[in-house]
Amino acid sequence: MPETRMLLKNAEDPRLRTLAGYKGYGGYATLERAYREMEADEVLKELEDSGLRGRGGAGFSMGKKASFLPRGEMDKYLCCNADESEPGAFKDRELMQRNPHQLIEGIAIAALAADAGHAFIFIRGEYDSQADVLDAAVAEAYEAGYLGVDILGTRRDLELVVHRGAGAYICGEETALLDALEGKRGNPRLKPPFPAVQGLYGGPTLINNVETLSNVPHIVAHGAEWFRGFGTEQSPGTKVVSVSGRVRRPGNYEVELGIPTRELVYDLAGGPLEGREVKAFYPGGSSSPVLSAEEGLDLPYSFEAMAEAGSMLGSGSVIVADDTVSIPHMALRTARFYHHESCGKCTPCREGTNWTVKTLERVVRGEATPMDLDIVASVQENIMGHCLCVLGDSMAMPVGAMVRKFRDEFEEAITAAEKASRLDAVQGVPETLGAAT
Amino acid sequence: MSREVTIVIDGREVGAVEGEMLHDAAKRGDVEIPVFCYEPKLGDPVGACRMCLVEIEGIPKLQTSCSTPVRDGMVVHTRTDQVKEAQSAVVEFLLVNHPLDCPVCDKGGECPLQDISMGWGPGKSRFTDPKRHFQKPLPLSPLVAIDRERCILCYRCVRFSQEVSEDAQLQLLERGDRTFVGTFDDRPYVAPFHGNITDICPVGALTNYTYRFRARPWDIEEAGSVCTLCPSQCNVSFTIRDEKVKRVIARDNPDVDDGWLCDRGRYGFEMFDATERVRAPRLRGGTATDWETAIAKAAEGLSAAKGAVAALVGDASNEEGYLLQRITREALGSANVDSRVSRGASRESLLHLARPELSAKVRDIDQAEVILIVGSDPMHASPILDLRVRKAMRRKGARLVLATDRPTALDGGAEAISRYAPGGATLFLSELAAALRLNTEGGAAGDCTEALKDAQRVVILWGERIGREGEGALHALLDVAAALDLKANEGSGLLEIPEAANARGLREAGCLPDAGPGLSETGPGMTTEEVRAALESGELSSLLLFGVDPLRDFPDTEGWRRALAAADHIVCFSIFETDSTATADVVLPLETHAEKDGTVTYPDGRLQRVRSSASRPGDIRPNVGVLAELSLALGHDTGVVSQPTAFEALTEAVPFYADITDAEIGGRGIRWQERDGATNLPPVAGGDSRGATSRGVSGEPAPAPGAGSGGAELVLGTYRDLWVGPITELNPPLKFLEPRQTVEMSVADADRAGLKSGDEVLVAQNGSSVRAAVVVRERVQEGVCFLIEGTAEGNANGLLNGAPVSVTVEKAGP
Amino acid sequence: MSPVDGPGIVNPDLPVDPAVTEGRVPDRSPEEVPELHEVGCPAELRERIEELMSRYPDRKSASIPALWAVQRLYGWCTPEGVRQAAAVMRVTPAYLESVASFYDLLHTEPVGAHKVAVCTNISCWMRGGDELLEAFRAAAGGDEDFLVTGFECLGACDIAPMASIDERYFGPLEGAEAQAAIAQLRAGEDVLPEKALEKRPLPGGPDA
């Protein structure tokens, strides 16, 4: 099964990064048409009709979100979320690195639809070389009159600033991103008010993911109908899926939404390493509840199928664990990440991630009791739905799922470690419980 | 506007105002929802602690009641299993990192976390791993200790620093559960309002060094009173143990202080124990004596002057002021009584300024469209107003227009600033009035005019100090008020920032040379300045000082020294021994505001009650009784024997205070303008229309500075720093804030004179000089420099003799 | 309530601020917004920050970029650098320090000039990230010129196990390559040219 490349089309061509190269493949023609010939509402309608769902995690309809922005004189903003810090996700990196102008064109057209005069790309600080690529592309786009004052003589303005973050996963959460962009610590805000109503600098703000916005030129170029020709009814279009973990060919694959997950993991990513088999996987980044191989491999890779299976498509990042991977260790890695990244603003997340890590550390050290497993499970429940943003839930969901689905392994870990430490004491032989490489 | 709605909480109908937060609506309906981070005084809710989760029908997830606005018909559950589990979970999470050292914690017994854990917690924590550790407790400032282990990261203290005092010094550092509250580079948190964080911290993380281990909740009493250490007159509660003040905390009164205190008010009380306190009557040279002898001697000396006597009043209650002016006028037969440092508004101007329709109340600041501040830096003169102005700007978008000689703490947020030369307020106000009336553009008041032009609700905060320039300043002020039609606009008005804590009350009680009680007309007496001259010339021979220290606080120190030396007889009532008490023949002790009973009048006309809360040390007697006895000794019965009779006499004498009762004043005070008695304010001679035309400018703007050779020649401006005086000098906890003399000058002038911050210089004028350290400030205008009045060393009052002066600034020898 | 934290009960004779008990004069200088003439801000830093501030509708938005500029100039966010930035931005140094300390990439303590961040998150851990981190640590051998840290997911699980070396990505790496990379950094040479992420083709190859 080959890929269906829309966003990654021609991406192997290094010239695509430059304005000339991008225009060579027909780039910016849609922007010109939209700015010269289309009204904001027409663009908006096209986006709504396309059914494009956000690619950043929540899967909310992009057109609908844009339509929530009030109309009127006030300053409005567009923020492109390029924070991409969820473990397992690396698709936005690829899109920005290989095709920055596609994103810029998408931002400009979306800004037209949302009537935003200022746009920002909030890119994670670690993506330094990708930010350099964007800086160069933005400069070219200004030079060519696709950005700035009076774009293409249409009297429409758009300022676009590439804003580098400085290392905090929470800044990907849309309201934390706004705080960070306003120069504060990246703490999430209370919602409501939602950013569409009161966002950056208090003005209406549209926030979308890199991949979501990269889809925009294609939809406006070919129409919503054409776009709906890809994917499923509820998940139209293609998806750049980051596949990683214990597979032979990890990487980004662009596929139509709804293909069987097995094809992604086996046909495209090459399946498990020599002599190994898939045990479980995160279907949508580290925040999605893990599915066992039996549960998940034959599901269609779509928003709706993953939701129905009690997980989610999220950012579209598949992390594969094979039979060498210890689930308790994986749970600990997951928890550690969220503990490290919790902003600390709300109690359940700040203290719950800490508590979870401490307990899981004892589990893998063999210093826990089965009762601790009950406590971990209950802590996850006490976090869920009680936090200010969903970072807390993003740990509670996968960790809760792991404890629930692989309880045996946790109990084994407790006893095995106990045994090991006893052996250790007698023979001084260390034993690895983590993944064998 | 706000609509009354009905919501259902736990099956009961509760009335609420649409849009208010659910937590507040529930509270009024007697349903308690526990909170930690929520504190409306700090601004918008942050929803951080998650303690206040409740169930709202129709919304699947639990919602934080602190941040959910009420809608009509909302059905809320606060005690369902789901809610109880969530709340208990949050408590359990909060205790994960909270040490259980309640028995030795200063907050124990009055700790919200303790109370909420008992009421909503799981009873027992399942967390058994080690808690986070911090070095503790550490000094966050010389006054506040921080115990970071106890902190529950509720954000209150840092929000105070960001959004209330806006000093932005206290911050959260690091992230996640490593987050802690701290400052830049571990520097001390030194800011004039920082003590408030100890009031709002819901745990024992932030505690006062002055209160550490001093008392436990069960052996203290709280006594509500009013702080009279500055004109802000904040409402306070004294924490009393063994009849002594152990702590001062805020007592929220939105009409006065909004529930905040400055550090003067909070930590100032420790000075009342200073060894310098006058604890018993004494005679010249320190001879102790008993009250009877002291009063007899005082009376003897005062009557010997046969009317060639004057009384100067500073820090006093309304009743004390009232009695003093009666003693002067009735028992001593002299019209010479004054309560002002320097010349100020005439009776006529005062009557204009006192018109109820022209006066703004504190709450008007909150709703103002434009706030104009003239001739005062609230930060130094009436600190709590600084917070009030910030609040109006931050929350309601009020615009600020500033006109002062010296840079102020509020400069950063101002829309327009007019920086006039010292002595230039009159000129500024006249130009502003003219520009507003003629609708001209540009000119010296240009930007200010622009900002004020079309505003509806304008509140003008004006410093009493501008009166030092002469009557013209007040005329010009009234002209501006007329040009803006403040009388007609609801919510607009003037609010004075006086120089003394109870300035308004003393004036209304009759402590003015040209006005008796109720601003009634009386024969002209001498002003403070005239008293000095008359003492020196021998025209006056005897002097009564009550709560003032001329040698420290009045301009022209040398002149006063000569005047006091020339006097035959000086009676000095004072809290502390001062340079002035050293010159007195009889020294009588005064009660402090923690000890005395009495009323004071806030600058917006609000009568407030100071209640005796602590015992009087030594052989101190109630001030009012002592004054009554002094009067008797002078052969005049005032009919007053104690505070209640004094208050009664006061309200009888001041027509617009008529019939005010103690009960009416209660714990919140009452503005006389809002009572029927307000119509008893004497009419203004020549009708009510002052301000139609300016009477011309009589202020004396600063002379132009000459070009200096070696050093700089600059115009001197002076100001009273928040921290000068006994408050820091005699008060160990605040000692570190004692200002030493500094001369502030512009970058350009400093460069020209080859000076930099920290250089020691001599600031000289006409033969006298003071030593000071240079502080270079960007916002000081060229050609001007500033010194502090009232410092222990190098007091700027030594250089002042009324008019603005030109000084030279030169490097001092080592 | 009973103490679960062992001997958490503190000594009632807690030290108070020495200034209060010993009569020493404590520091009274608050950290207000510093004035430019006090901080000795290099002209190029000031101009850079002013340029950054001009990009945004609100100058405070430039706080992270300004801190990056400070870090580029001084190697880390030194207190002096933070004060300089604060003076230019007209905010308190505390405000900027608070922001800086929130973010993993901004350093409020001195660090080595070369920064090696090894991903130890899920995907890299599954493919030897921990071992790679150890290898880098061993190779750097405590040399203060290097800051070697384990890092959360860097967004390059396709090249697991990977490292970000002076802000450029490399992977998949073997332990031996850690040695080589450190040596190349020391010698000022190009680092692991053949393992640079930029050179990597799409895993699915060219368009079909």
Ligand SMILES: Cc1cc2nc3c(=O)[nH]c(=O)nc-3n(C[C@H](O)[C@H](O)[C@H](O)COP(=O)(O)O)c2cc1C
């Ligand atoms: C903790 C957290 C981290 C997130 N990180 C990202 C991210 O790195 N990139 C992203 O696009 N969305 C991220 N999101 C989702 C955003 O909040 C937001 O939903 C998204 O940017 C909206 O764009 P979309 O509708 O185009 O998906 C994150 C959400 C949470 C709660």
Ligand code: SF4
């Ligand atoms: S110190 Fe107190 S007020 Fe400040 S965050 Fe901690 S608990 Fe809240």
Ligand code: FES
């Ligand atoms: S009180 Fe509502 S979240 Fe803290």
